[in-house]
Amino acid sequence: MSNVNEYKTLTANGLWENNPALVQLLGLCPLLAVTGTVTNGLGLGIATLLVLMGSNITVSLVRDWVPNEIRIPVFVIVIATFVTLIELLMNAFTYGLYTALGIFIPLIVTNCAIIGRAEAYASKNPWHKAGFDGFVMGLGFALVLVLLGGLREIIGQGTLFDGADLLLGPWAASLRMELIQFDYPLLVAILPPGAFIGLGLIIAVKNGIDLQRKRRAAKQPIAKAQRARVTSQ
Amino acid sequence: MIFSSMKRNGIILAAFAAVATALLIAVQWATADRIAAQQRNEVMRTLNELVPRSTYSNDLYRDCTLVTNPDALGIDSAQPVYRARDNNNHVALVVRTTAPDGYSGAIHLLVAIAPSGTILGSRVLQHRETPGLGDKIELRKSDWILSFTNQRVNGENDPRWAVRRDGGAFDQFTGATITPRAVINAIQRTALWAQANSNALFTAPANCDAATQGVGNE
Numbered sequence: 001m002s003n004v005n006e007y008k009t010l011t012a013n014g015l016w017e018n019n020p021a022l023v024q025l026l027g028l029c030p031l032l033a034v035t036g037t038v039t040n041g042l043g044l045g046i047a048t049l050l051v052l053m054g055s056n057i058t059v060s061l062v063r064d065w066v067p068n069e070i071r072i073p074v075f076v077i078v079i080a081t082f083v084t085l086i087e088l089l090m091n092a093f094t095y096g097l098y099t100a101l102g103i104f105i106p107l108i109v110t111n112c113a114i115i116g117r118a119e120a121y122a123s124k125n126p127w128h129k130a131g132f133d134g135f136v137m138g139l140g141f142a143l144v145l146v147l148l149g150g151l152r153e154i155i156g157q158g159t160l161f162d163g164a165d166l167l168l169g170p171w172a173a174s175l176r177m178e179l180i181q182f183d184y185p186l187l188v189a190i191l192p193p194g195a196f197i198g199l200g201l202i203i204a205v206k207n208g209i210d211l212q213r214k215r216r217a218a219k220q221p222i223a224k225a226q227r228a229r230v231t232s233q
Numbered sequence: 234m235i236f237s238s239m240k241r242n243g244i245i246l247a248a249f250a251a252v253a254t255a256l257l258i259a260v261q262w263a264t265a266d267r268i269a270a271q272q273r274n275e276v277m278r279t280l281n282e283l284v285p286r287s288t289y290s291n292d293l294y295r296d297c298t299l300v301t302n303p304d305a306l307g308i309d310s311a312q313p314v315y316r317a318r319d320n321n322n323h324v325a326l327v328v329r330t331t332a333p334d335g336y337s338g339a340i341h342l343l344v345a346i347a348p349s350g351t352i353l354g355s356r357v358l359q360h361r362e363t364p365g366l367g368d369k370i371e372l373r374k375s376d377w378i379l380s381f382t383n384q385r386v387n388g389e390n391d392p393r394w395a396v397r398r399d400g401g402a403f404d405q406f407t408g409a410t411i412t413p414r415a416v417i418n419a420i421q422r423t424a425l426w427a428q429a430n431s432n433a434l435f436t437a438p439a440n441c442d443a444a445t446q447g448v449g450n451e
Contacts, residue, residue: 062249065245066245067238069242070242070245070246074246077246077249077253078253080253081253081256081257084257085257088257088261089260089264091264091268092267095275156364156365157364163373187364187365187366190364190365191364
């Protein structure tokens with residue numbers, strides 16, 4: 001399999017086929033907790049992406065020196081270090097967002113998607129592929145966070161990009177959109193049940209699309225012989 | 234055989250832990266000043282919203298005394314009181330106080346009171362009230378909190394210090410009365426206490442150290 005194809009497969013896996021939030025259903029604790037607004041979702045998404053890339057690259061670079069028996073504790077040290085680094089840097093440089101997301105940043109440690117990628121992919125592949133895998137997996141996770149944050153923000157609050165200036169600087173205050181004016185906003189969307197219902201709906205839509213694609217593919221005659229799968233997940 | 238592999242693994246693990254710790258210490262050391270400055274800026278920003286910068290001449294952030302008074306301030310731990318002075322004139326006291334009886338737990342507030350007893354303003358620092366209902370106490374969501382500006386408390390039983398539903402002068406929110414009630418009571422309590430103890434608070438020694446000053450910290 002050529003190199004380009006492998007990157008394509010990685011991208012498809014991270015964003016769709018094996019999306020950490022929608023298919024692997026990993027990292028739900030931070031996902032459900034922070035997605036009240038687009039801004040919060042984007043902030044945690046970027047933080048998770050950075051941690052995932054950093055930990056994947058590091059795990060891949062040190063994989064020859066780590067004996068099999070102690071690989072899990074080493075991965076845990078690497079991931080915890082990156083999360084703490086990100087937390088310190090956010091505290092220093094994006095203070096507003098840190099106060100908004102503060103208690104959820106340490107939760108990135110509990111995001112099984114990160115140790116999952118370290119174990120399943122980064123520990124077996126060279127650093128540039130592992131870094132790319134971390135990037136697309138993180139991107140897939142971040143996109144779901146933003147989508148869910150957007151849905152909940154519109155339904156629960158009638159706005160989009162509320163508080164974006166906390167994340168992106170003062171200019172972003174003008175991004176805020178007032179879409180709907182409620183007398184009684186739909187509270188359930190902002191509260192935790194809204195996160196579960198919203199995520200359930202997104203998963204349902206994704207599965208629906210997959211089902212339709214499969215049906216369409218089944219109708220067409222098979223043009224070429226099926227390729228054997230070379231890479232494992 | 235097994236001992237040699239244990240030894241080797243132990244050394245490798247220890248090496249990883251050492252490198253990780255060193256890295257974290259370095260980054261913490263490099264960001265410490267900036268983090269302290271950010272916290273200080275955050276406190277100063279809120280303080281200057283309540284007491285305009287042009288009205289006082291001292292270092293408001295440093296001129297701070299810690300007070301423990303659970304009855305007036307609603308919380309057991311020591312709370313900072315910032316003293317704004319213009320040369321030797323007393324301009325305002327900015328008190329960190331707590332409404333312990335919010336709908337979902339304590340609501341932490343900052344209240345600025347002039348020595349005459351006039352409330353210069355108030356801001357909510359931290360709360361867990363219901364989004365969309367009780368969170369209208371935040372200035373980002375509603376300007377309700379501004380209705381306290383330039384108000385006065387006339388004694389403990391001032392009938393104006395209640396929500397309209399209870400015959401008072403302040404709006405309640407549709408669907409949330411407990412939250413505004415708690416905030417009104419806390420501001421009233423704090424204002425009365427600050428007015429009565431104004432001189433003592435202004436003359437108390439400045440004893441807040443940086444560690445206890447983070448506004449967002451509990």
